[in-house]
Amino acid sequence: MSVRVRTRPLIRHLIPCLLATDGPAPRLALPRHLGDHGKRNQHGPLGRLLSTEGARVPFTLAHPAAVIPFARGPLVAGALVAGSVVPDLPYFVDRDDLRYLTHSAAGSLTYDVVLGLALLAVFRVALRRPLLDLLPPAARARVPAPRDAVSALRGPRGRSLARAAARVWWVYASLALGAVTHVVWDGVTHGDGMEFAELETPRTSAVFQVLQHGSSLLGLAAVGWWALRRLRRTPPREVPPVLPAALRWSVLTAFALAGLAGALYGALAGFGYVADGQRLEDAAVVAIDAAAVAALAYCAAWWGWRLARGRRRERVAAGASRFSSP
Secondary structure: OOOOOOOOOHHHHHHHHHHOOOOOOOOOOOOHHHOOHHHHHOOHHHHHHOOOOOOOOOOHHHHHHHHHHHOOOOOOHHHHHHHHHHHHHHHHOOOHHHHHHHOOHHHHHOHHHHHHHHHHHHHHHHHHHHHHOOOOHHHHOOOOOHHHHOHHHOOOOOOOHHHHHHHHHHHHHHHHHHHHHHHHHHHHHOOOOHHHHHHOOHHHHHHHHHHHHHHHHHHHHHHHHHHHHHHHHOOOOOOOOOOOHHHHHHHHHHHHHHHHHHHHHHHHOOOOOOOHHHHHHHHHHHHHHHHHHHHHHHHHHHHHHHHHHHHHHHHHHHHHHHHHOO
16 A cells, blocks of 8 residues: 655755755654555666655546536536545645545545535635636637526526425536546556555556556546637627736736746655655645645735725715716
8 A cells, every 4th residue: 555745844844855965865754554665666767757655646637537528418517527626635735634535435425525515616606707817818708607607506586496406416416426537537547446456566556657647648638628629619708808918927927936836845845755756746736736825815816806996986986976966
């Protein structure tokens, strides 16, 4: 069974690693029952490159590819996507102890549904509109309006209780199905997942690692293809310009720089005491975390700007009405 060692705060590990110039780099102290685990990675350069000690799962953002065939009919596309990525949420909040719940069969029908619903609600209420304003005008004009995006969760006024229950069911089914595809995908590409647990050897570990990276690349390509195809098939609509192009590019550049800084920290913090595969995974996780923090800061600033602009318009309208009154 493989062990994933999490990236720790900078002051605990990065600084000691950089200052230890007169001897071997400090090593992370593992629990006693895991102390000999690192010996399994001594299989030459190829074994270290394809080590399964670190990068254990396909890339999180590739998982929506598995729900593309189901994104039609009564199923809710946004809920499918949320369910397909939410089992990896513990990785990004430094709670690996919870991943055994989110990556279990029972968890995909319970914990993942609750977390996915929360993720979907936060995205649609607080994040979707600010992030849409970062798209180029041509692409933004082909994305459904925010009020249309939630139509799958609400029906016409006065709908019956049975219809409301049916809509709730389809949201639940979409979240659960997305989570199940994630768990199954991880199980097939794991050396320690499902029925493959007894098959892991140095040779099969490399095979599983190739499956993980290969399926991640294919999944990302499929998601990109599906998104472009969906945009091209959606008729454009009139959208007012919100953010200047220079501001959009500045924000996107800030996201990229935050992700790059996170990737460098994730890789350097693992120098000397984790396997190459672990550094790769830590770099990806911390990069996404850093970019997500930058995105949240931008969304908060966007909503603050909208609120201030609305109040300013109200004051202007109130002043105009005061002057126009007899």
